[in-house]
Amino acid sequence: MSTPAGPVTKPRVVVIALSYKLTTRVKSYVQDLVDAGVDVDLLVAESSSTQDADLDPQVRVHRVLDVEASDITIRRIERGLLFTLPAKAFGKARSLTVGRPALKKVDAGLALTRRAQSKVSKGIHKKMFWPTFRVMRPLILSRRGQGPAVDLDLAHADRIVAADQPAVPLAWRLSRRYPGVRTTTALDRKPYVGDK
Amino acid sequence: MTASERRPRLLYLAFYFPPSRASGVYRARATANHFAAAGWDVTVFAAPLGFLYDVIGSTDEKLLDTVDPRITVERPELDTFRWEHELQNMSWFRGTLPTVSKKFFDWREARQFPEQYVSWARSSVAKALKLHRREKFDAVLATGNPFSAFAAGWAIGKLAKIPYVIDYRDSWTLDLFKDEPAYPPKHPTWKWERRVIGKSAATVFVNNALRDWHADRYPKAADRMMVVPNGWDPDLLELPPAEPAEPATTPQRPLKFGYLGTVTTHQPVEEMAEAFRIARAHPDLAGAELNLFGHLGFFKHSHASFLPRLGLDAAGQVDPATDAGLRLRGPVSKTEVSSVYADSDVLVFLAAGGRYVTSGKIFEYMATGRPIVSVHAPDIAAREVLEGYPLWFHADSLDPEKLAQSFVEAGQAAREAGPEVRAAARRHADTFKRDTLLAPLEARMRTLVRPSTVQEVSS
Known part of the structure; x- marks a missing residue:
């Protein structure tokens, strides 16, 4: 008499990628995991992050923001x-x-001022706002992303992968919250794909 | 009370040291052993074990057993920032501000020395000075890569006021494959090289071509430059019998050619395959095989691009339409190397690069006493060690027709060479035993030790 085999649990990996667009490196990593039979949750920054990404339908995509x-x-x-x-x-x-x-003459003055203002605004945006925001963005996303991340039942994930630099603060916070789950920046396929 | 001689103390900076099995480790191992055997009190500063096991993952415990037990091995710290992937191990600063912390890390490294191992060099200097205060070192020998070891040697020499010698095990500022400087003119590497060569008591290179290139750039230090070729290690190579296990003269037995090592993109593999295909048409080489032992490329997926270049199909099997007699035998362990040499009638010296490349493999090849066929650029530096080897066959060209002729001649030699020729070949190889080659370096370093420092009063 043979004992019926218990349900086989698929390994589960939560990939966090918070750059504006998914890079080829991340897409290929996610695809390799799916091909190896891994359950993949992908947390991205916003709806447009996965636009044109051509992801496998088996990947469950979640968003921090719309x-x-x-x-x-x-x-x-x-x-x-x-x-x-x-x-x-x-x-x-x-x-x-x-x-x-x-x-x-007033109109010409206004047009000139408008052009100057536009130039100054673009300068402030590019040279002041954007460099500061780029540094702060991962922090902002790490605060906003905690809710959506916690909803992913991370305690039962095999590993959490911070797939890009902006994902690090959120993943770092999660590593403190779930010390039993391996949280890494390495896109390591070996445990699932082997040495193929 | 009598005056007795204290053993001279050598500090050897060799990042790659057993149990690492990086390619450069054999020279470092042999150097440390040679100095210990010559009566030096040797302290080696090597890479931390955590780095070797967890980051590089390329180790050989047995190699550690071949290190002279009189040698003290210290492992100064290395900042593993760039290799750390586990979020749990990251600090608050790095975990919260990854971009800023990386910029800070890069900036801090770049202002010290333009190389990623600089933190190890920094720890080495601190540790060396601490040990030097306890018991004085007489000289420092630093081998690169990593080249931050040179900077550490320079700093220790300056702070402890002891002579230092640098050993260019590898090329630093010269791109060996393009034969041109590896860095743009304003790169900080040049300032460092000028500094470390300028103040070194001796600078060591692996061949004359490299020595000359550096002598041209640093003429004031030219008289302090010397050559210590790589050589081979008799204690690591079990020499096969001079004759192949099954003599090649056995009627009808097809010849076995062998290449041992990683096949890389820079090597003239197409020329080799085509030449071997042509050579097989000769009656003496009928049915001959060229067995490739080793990896194809350095990366997991890189073998695919090599297969068609070698006349093999996508699975690495023989494609009858393009078969050139090449067979993939895969990588072999260190313990199997000897049997590979024993089973080969002729060894193929396939090498990349030009006049500055020697290749460590050639010394082991010569030690076997087997005929060697050269497949490389004609002006390669390896010529200077092969000159005089009686079973060396070379076309001085990468033209497949001419190379094929060399294959045929080598095959004929494999069938016809008598014991005297093979013994002469081995005698030539004996001049490249590592200990023989290291003796002048040891002698030079001995002259650097101040006599007063090796005289100690003991009761």
Whole structure:
């Protein structure tokens, strides 16, 4: 009499990739895991992160945010102050001056100021805001990502993989919260794929 | 009270040292053993075991047993920041601000020395000075790579006021495969090389071509430069009988050619395959096989690109349409090397690079006393050690027709060479035994030791 075999549990890996787009390296890693029969949860930054990624349908994709540009307050404020508000203000002002010969000089002055303002805004965005935000972004995502990550039942995962640099702070926090789960930055296929 | 001679104390900076089995480890092992046997009190500074086991993962415990027990091995710390992947082991700073911490780490490394092992060099200096305060070292010998060992040798020499010697086991600023400088002119590496060569008591190279290239760049240090070729280690190589197990003269027995080592993209593999295909048309080489023992490429998937170049199909099997007589035999363990040599009638010296490349493999090849066929650029530095080897066959060209002729001549020699020729071949190889080659370096270093430091008063 043979004993019926118990249900075979598939290994489960949670991959966190928080760059704006999935890199080929991450996509190929995820695909290799799926091909090896691993259950893969992929946590990405926003909806557009997996656009055109052509992921295997077996990969369960989760998102920290819907649209980063509008879901992160500081980005909303920055865009409003540097671009939206000035655009509206200049638009309103010029609507009063355009086509009026008496205000021709004022209109030209406004157009010039608008161009200068646009240049300054772009400069501030590129040279000041963006370098600072790039450093802060992983931290912001690590705070916002804790909820979606915890929902993934991490205690029963085999390993958590921080697949890119922005994913490190979130994965580091999770490594403190789940000390029993191996949390790594190595895209190591060996335990699942072997030496093929 | 009598005055007795204290053994001279050597500090040897050799990052790759047993149990590592990196290619450069054999020279380091032999050097340390040679100095210990010559009466030096040797302390080796090597890579931390954690790095060898967990990061590199390429070790050989048996090699550790071949290190002279009189040698003291210390393992200064190495900052494993760049190799650390486990989040649990990362600090708050790195875990929270990964980009900033990486930039800080890179900046800190770059301002010290342009190489990733600089933290080991820094720990080596600190440890050396501590040990030197306890009991004085008489000289420092540093082998590279890593080349931060040279910087450590220079710093220890300066701070402890003792002579240091640097051993270019590998090329640093010269790209061996392009025969041109490996760094742009303003790169900080040049400043460091000028500094370490300028102040060294001697600078050692593995062949004359490399010595000359450096002598041209640093003429003031030229008279302190010397050559210590790599050689072979009799204690690690069990020599096969001078004659193959089954004599090649046995009627009808096809000849067995052998290549032992990793096949790399820089090597002229197509020329070798084509030449062997042509040579097999000769009656003496009818049915001959060229067995390749080793990996194809350095990486797991790199073998695929080599197979068609070798006339083999995607599975590494013989493709009858393109068969050139090449057979993949896979990698062999160190213990099987001797039987590979014993089973081969002729050894094929397939080598990449040009006039600065010697290749360590050639010394073992010569030690077997087997005919050797050269397949490499004609002006390769290995010529200088092969000159005088009576069973060396070379076309001085990579033209397949000419190479094929060398294969045929080597095959004929395998069938016809008598015991005298084979003994002469082995005698030639004996001049390249590691101990023989290291003797001038040991003698040079002995002259650097101040006599007063090796005289101690004892009761």
